[in-house]
Amino acid sequence: MTATTRRALIKGAAAATAMAAAPIPVSAQAEAIKFGILTPLTGAGGQDGPRMLKAIEAVINEVNKSGGVLGRRIETIVEDDQTNPEAAVRAARKLIEVNKVPVIMGTWASAVTSAVAPVCWESKTFLCTVSGADSITQLPHQGYIIRTQPTSKLQATAHAEFIAGMGKKKVAVIGIQAPFALSTKEHLDSVLKSKGAGVVAHVIYEKDKPTYRSEVDQAMRSEPDFLYLNGYAPDTVVLLRDLYKANINLPKFCQSYAVPQKTLDSIPPEVSAGTYTGQPSADIEGKAFNLTAARLGIAEPDSYEAQATDWASLVILTLAKAKEVTGTALRENVRKISQGAGAKVYSAVEGLQLMAQGQEINYEGASGPCDFTDIGDIQGCRFRYMEVVDGKLRFLRVV
Amino acid sequence: MQVTQLILNGLMSGTILAVPAIGLTAIFAVLRFTNFALASHMTIGAFAGFLANVWLAWPVVPSLLAAFVVAGLVGVLSDEFILKPFRAAGFITTAIGSIALTIALENCVRLVFGNELRGYDLPIRRDWLVGGLRVSPQQLENLAIAVAAMTLLFLFLFFTRSGRAMRAFADNPMLASIKGINADMVARLVSFVAMGLAGLGGMLIGLDTTIDPLVGFKSILSIFAAAVVGGLGSLPGAVVGALLVGVGEELSLLILSPAYRSAIGFLAILVVLTLRPRGILGARAY
Numbered sequence: 001m002t003a004t005t006r007r008a009l010i011k012g013a014a015a016a017t018a019m020a021a022a023p024i025p026v027s028a029q030a031e032a033i034k035f036g037i038l039t040p041l042t043g044a045g046g047q048d049g050p051r052m053l054k055a056i057e058a059v060i061n062e063v064n065k066s067g068g069v070l071g072r073r074i075e076t077i078v079e080d081d082q083t084n085p086e087a088a089v090r091a092a093r094k095l096i097e098v099n100k101v102p103v104i105m106g107t108w109a110s111a112v113t114s115a116v117a118p119v120c121w122e123s124k125t126f127l128c129t130v131s132g133a134d135s136i137t138q139l140p141h142q143g144y145i146i147r148t149q150p151t152s153k154l155q156a157t158a159h160a161e162f163i164a165g166m167g168k169k170k171v172a173v174i175g176i177q178a179p180f181a182l183s184t185k186e187h188l189d190s191v192l193k194s195k196g197a198g199v200v201a202h203v204i205y206e207k208d209k210p211t212y213r214s215e216v217d218q219a220m221r222s223e224p225d226f227l228y229l230n231g232y233a234p235d236t237v238v239l240l241r242d243l244y245k246a247n248i249n250l251p252k253f254c255q256s257y258a259v260p261q262k263t264l265d266s267i268p269p270e271v272s273a274g275t276y277t278g279q280p281s282a283d284i285e286g287k288a289f290n291l292t293a294a295r296l297g298i299a300e301p302d303s304y305e306a307q308a309t310d311w312a313s314l315v316i317l318t319l320a321k322a323k324e325v326t327g328t329a330l331r332e333n334v335r336k337i338s339q340g341a342g343a344k345v346y347s348a349v350e351g352l353q354l355m356a357q358g359q360e361i362n363y364e365g366a367s368g369p370c371d372f373t374d375i376g377d378i379q380g381c382r383f384r385y386m387e388v389v390d391g392k393l394r395f396l397r398v399v
Numbered sequence: 400m401q402v403t404q405l406i407l408n409g410l411m412s413g414t415i416l417a418v419p420a421i422g423l424t425a426i427f428a429v430l431r432f433t434n435f436a437l438a439s440h441m442t443i444g445a446f447a448g449f450l451a452n453v454w455l456a457w458p459v460v461p462s463l464l465a466a467f468v469v470a471g472l473v474g475v476l477s478d479e480f481i482l483k484p485f486r487a488a489g490f491i492t493t494a495i496g497s498i499a500l501t502i503a504l505e506n507c508v509r510l511v512f513g514n515e516l517r518g519y520d521l522p523i524r525r526d527w528l529v530g531g532l533r534v535s536p537q538q539l540e541n542l543a544i545a546v547a548a549m550t551l552l553f554l555f556l557f558f559t560r561s562g563r564a565m566r567a568f569a570d571n572p573m574l575a576s577i578k579g580i581n582a583d584m585v586a587r588l589v590s591f592v593a594m595g596l597a598g599l600g601g602m603l604i605g606l607d608t609t610i611d612p613l614v615g616f617k618s619i620l621s622i623f624a625a626a627v628v629g630g631l632g633s634l635p636g637a638v639v640g641a642l643l644v645g646v647g648e649e650l651s652l653l654i655l656s657p658a659y660r661s662a663i664g665f666l667a668i669l670v671v672l673t674l675r676p677r678g679i680l681g682a683r684a685y
Contacts, residue, residue, distance in 0.1 A: 041514075042509065042514060042612070042613070043613065046514030046515075046611075047514060047515060050514075177658040203656075203657060204656055204657065204658045205657040205658060205660075206657060206658050206659070206660045206661055208613075208617035208618075209660065210412060210415070210604045210607060210608050210617075210618065211408070211412055211607065211608070212657075213408050213533075213535075214404075214405055214408055214649055214652050214657070215652075215657045217401075217404065218652065218657070233516060234516060234609070234611065234613075237516055237518075237608065237609050238608045238609070241523055241607075241608065244523055244525070245523060245524070245525055245526045245535050245537075246525075246526055246533060247525050247526060262515045262516070263515070263516050266515070266516045266517050266518040266609050267518055267523075267609070268518075268522065268523055270523070271523055
């Protein structure tokens with residue numbers, strides 16, 4: 001048996017006083033708000049998923065330190081989608097049915113997002129994604145999806161303008177089998193055609209093959225003057241090597257996620273020579289971007305880290321606005337804090353402070369303004385182009 | 400000309416597949432289960448070769464030897480301590496256990512090396528044009544290494560005491576035991592050789608591409624298809640099956656989009672098993 005000593009009583013009283021005096025009380029008793037993170041920690045997206053996770057957690061830590069949201073702490077429940085639709089659906093069900101999360105954020109591959117989306121909207125769970133396939137926001141998702149990544153259409157249009165700007169006329173598209181493959185090719189073709197150029201070959205390949213020699217041969221039969229490689233990192237590396245071996249020195253365009261610097265480091269510089277990359281640009285001159293860089297302790301967060309920062313911030317601010325922790329509340333309220341005439345804020349903590357003073361806010365994100373259309377797409381975006389020189393990515397321009 | 404090029408491409412990729420396919424079929428011949436842990440042993444071999452080649456700056460051939468030895472040793476340990484206890488419960492349990500094992504081992508590699516793609520320290524050479532056909536010198540070298548490894552294996556099986564013991568055990572385990580062949584020793588030997596070949600195959604694939612923890616997992620279905628088409632349990636069958644799957648996948652490009660390549664391996668399984676249920680060369684081990 002333990003007796004309550006006077007010393008223990010004094011200690012307890014002191015602790016209670018200290019807690020009461022804390023500036024913003026976070027109830028230790030109140031159950032934490034759970035955010036579901038479903039992102040590729042392995043598979044083709046394994047290079048981006050962990051960084052997105054870090055960016056989300058950084059925002060959450062900052063908010064927790066300043067008192068949480070609705071008087072509650074935020075907690076993450078992390079699942080690996082393995083860049084695999086089947087594994088992703090299983091993990092999403094677990095997050096929704098077992099952990100009862102109001103939101104899932106972090107899906108990367110379009111095939112994964114397409115598979116997970118119906119599970120989310122049917123269970124009234126909000127979904128934040130970076131997948132670009134046009135088809136995703138055209139699903140009957142009833143408003144339960146927002147994506148901060150520009151659609152394939154926006155991307156292909158920008159890329160086609162970049163390629164046409166280089167004076168290229170005959171573009172061969174070699175792309176991975178994915179939901180964005182066909183729409184990207186069609187948008188590229190229509191924009192190129194309007195500029196007197198066009199897509200002369202379209203080869204769709206299967207992922208995870210050790211060589212694409214025959215696919216390269218097939219594309220080259222149309223005698224292109226430019227190559228558009230529309231895949232993920234593991235297969236793009238194989239393609240670049242096969243192109244080099246086949247003595248094909250044409251300039252080529254890749255999505256930036258297909259040739260991050262780490263991947264370039266794994267291949268000899270002569271293989272990656274003549275590669276151009278494009279990505280939705282984080283808002284590199286923006287205030288939110290600088291705050292993100294400081295929060296993550298890195299000089300230049302990329303588009304994925306910026307977008308992940310924005311999801312976490314948007315969801316936290318929306319919960320504060322809605323005063324209710326459900327997927328439906330997120331759906332109903334997200335546009336009330338992401339756009340409109342409210343005071344511009346650049347971080348979740350800043351937004352929470354203004355809202356506590358009763359002000360309306362408009363979150364301006366690290367990836368861009370974060371203004372969403374009715375179907376959950378962003379309304380516009382800038383693009384950042386790089387060129388690979390001596391195996392290193394060199395900045396070209398932001399358009 | 401296009402067809403010849405496709406056949407050539409298919410033979411080259413088939414030969415590389417044949418190396419781990421022999422491993423898969425050898426384990427089936429002796430231990431009577433399909434060891435899907437082959438995938439992670441390919442990865443382990445590829446990374447052991449990477450350590451030797453990039454960190455220790457060894458040339459390619461000694462690095463391949465390192466891939467063989469490390470994957471072989473891990474194979475012996477994982478069989479001895481993890482899969483052996485499963486075997487009493489039957490074929491299916493052991494095969495499922497091997498899937499669990501492969502995921503666990505693959506994640507061990509991921510824990511140490513992370514997810515990023517890595518390449519060997521090897522200059523990439525341009526293709527040679529021979530009589531209008533493109534031939535990759537790297538693939539020719541891989542072909543030579545694969546053929547040399549297979550030749551050594553067959554010499555071992557036919558001309559050494561241990562090799563003959565393995566064949567005897569594959570042929571008739573009961574009779575082999577009566578003749579005094581130690582079943583445990585044979586199991587260790589076959590695990591070492593088969594997983595060593597898997598490791599070698601993993602590094603051979605990596606030499607021509609890049610490696611990451613999924614390097615084995617990505618190929619295991621084609622390897623399984625090759626072994627089944629050739630006749631699960633038949634070593635020459637694995638080679639024939641691998642070449643057939645390799646050439647078949649390439650020739651399919653004449654009529655199908657490359658997006659359906661993998662379907663060919665499985666179509667081959669359906670056709671062969673319908674016509675010859677024991678595979679092209681049957682299930683006799685040699």
